Amino acid sequence: MTKILISALFFLIMTNAYAQDSHDQLLFGGNIIDVKTGNITQNGIIAIDDEQISFVGPxxxxxxxxxxxxxxxNGKYVIPGLWDMHIHIEGKDLIEDNKALLPLYIAYGITTVRDMASDLGEQVLKWRDEVADGTLFGPQIFTAGRKLEGIGSVWPDDLEIANEQELFQMLDMLDDYKVDLVKVTDNALAGELFLKSVKASSDRGYLVSAHIPYDLTINSLADAGLSSIEHASFTIRLGSDERPNVDQVISGAISKSQAQANYFSNFDQQHANAAYEELAKKNVAISPTLIGSNKLTYFNPELESKHPFRQYLTKLFTSKYQWRIDRMAGDTPADKQRKKDTYQLVASQLPHIQKAGMLILAGSDSAPVNTFVYPAFALHEEMTYFQDAGLTPLEILQSATINGAKFMGQMDRLATLEAGKNADIVVLNSNPLENIKATQDIFAVMNNGEYFNRRALDEIMAQAKKRTMELDQQRQ
Ligand SMILES: [Zn+2]
Structure with a gap:
């Protein structure tokens, strides 16, 4: 009996170790940013009733x-909790490592993440539910669980399908899992079956996020119910008529890399802009994930090895970076130039996509196999690349708050500082509407009504560092 009581007490102390009491609270003296309009309420107040915002005003x-x-x-700047709309919690040998990273999201102001499927799908679903019921500390998780692919996909533990019957079986399984969306990728899945996968998922009422195979047009996928394009690199195809290239890939007249070269050399901005407007009308969103290609284009392993975030990543985690480091060593000057040209063209699309009215979802694609894309921190870097690409700070804040909530159908509950919304709040030392880099200088975070001042956030980080060292030692 006593033993149970002590462990229950210990549990309570552990879960509340970082936060101060979450009774009803009043945040005052801050500059409150309305991310819908960019308006600032100077010296505003926010009243918190348990987990919810109950009042915002002067x-x-x-x-x-x-x-x-x-x-x-004290004159700081107040924004809603940030959303990373594309992460992968993955690696069967990295379960503890991934778990130890979850609190860091809160320390970096990220209160919601969208996990885009992995070999840890079932584990992530479990963590999603534990975060939701308050037994696990971390950001709120939306997850695709595991993703649809063809037979022999390069990614481990995809739901591989060979025909329509298997597609329906896998969708039944995803129904049972209660996933929040469906992800479909193009490594070993293509053509008719890919199109059917998007259509069948959409018909069941799922949001469908996908890559784009070379033998389908983006438009045909949009008509089949595609909800979001994952990775802006696919937009290069919209700069010319996709049909001839798609037909030639299907007939075998050209290879995929030839098609890609054609798309690149025939790129016309006017053509792309018209296509973005079409996609906006069809409610197709996009998660650009510039950072992955940025890290490989401006590749600097020496600098990255000294990155401050590395103290939160185990040796086993960062060992997954090596394959890309090795592969990059073979790049010729021409390869490097091509990477730069491609990156610049892709990044330059963001203001056009924004203007056309497509929903841009800030997401980092952080994953152990995505070299130098560090969980949690990567979202902040991604936002600076959005700024370099020409989005305004307000547009970027929207991409990392309300756009995610709009996409996930959660605007009634999350992502703005308004009465009735979940109390997920980030307090910054400087104005993010002047420079988005302000999101990296965090004064405090409120997650679900629990307030963490700078000292409490530093404690979360210290604990994560300690856990990283423990895991490294256990594996020696
Ligand atoms: Zn991804």
Missing amino acids: AASKKDHVGLREIDL
Whole structure:
């Protein structure tokens, strides 16, 4: 009996170790940013009732909110919790490593993530539910679980299908898993069956996020119910008529890499812009994930090896980076130039995509196999690449808050600082509407109504570092 009591007490202490009391609270003295409009309420107040925001307004209304625990934000800038709309929690040998990273998302102001499937699908579904019921500390998770692929996919533990019957079996399984969306990729799945996968998932009411195979047009996928294009590199195909290239790939007249070269050399901005407008009308969103190609284009292993975030990654985790480092060593100057040209063209599409009205979803594609794309920190880097590409800071904030919520159908509950919304809040030392890099300088975070000041956030980071060292030692 005593033993149970002690362990229950220990559990309580552990789960609340970082946070101060989450009674009703009043944040005051901050500059509150409305991410829908970019308007700032100077010296505003936010009242928190348990896990929810109950009031947002001017300082004058502070007198109506008495008896709350008051927290002075002292002229800092207040935004909603950030969303990373494309991560992979993956690696069967990295379960503990991934688990130890979850609290770091909160320390980096990321209160919601969209996991885009992996070999740890079932584990991630479990963690999603544990976070939701408060037994695991980390960001709220939406997950695709495991993704649809063809037979012999390069990625481990994909749901590989050879025909329509197997497609339906896998979708039944995803129904049982209660996944939040369906992900379809193009390594070993193509043509009719790929198209059917998107259509069947959409027909069951799922959001469908996908890569684009070379033997299908983006438009045909949009008509089949595609919800989002994962990775902006696919947009290069929209700069010319896809049909002739797709037909030639199907007939075998040209290879996929020839098709890619054609798309690149025939790229016309006007043509692409018209295509973006079409996709916007069909409600197709895009998660650009520039950072992955940025890291390989401006490749600097020496600098990356000294990156401060590396202290939170185990040796086993970063050992997964090596395959790409080795492969990059073979790049010729021409390869390097081609990478730069491609990156610049892809990145330059963002303002056009934004103008056309497509929903841009900030996502990092952080994963152990995505070399130098560090979980949690990568979203902040991705946002600076959006800024370099010409999006305004407000557009970038939207891509990392309300756009994710709009896409996931969660606007009634999340992603803005309004009464009735979940109390997921980030407080920054400087104004992110002037420079998006401000998101990297965090004063405090509120997750689900739990307030973490800078000291508490530093403690989360210290614990993560300690856990990393423990895991490294266990494996020696
Ligand atoms: Zn991905």
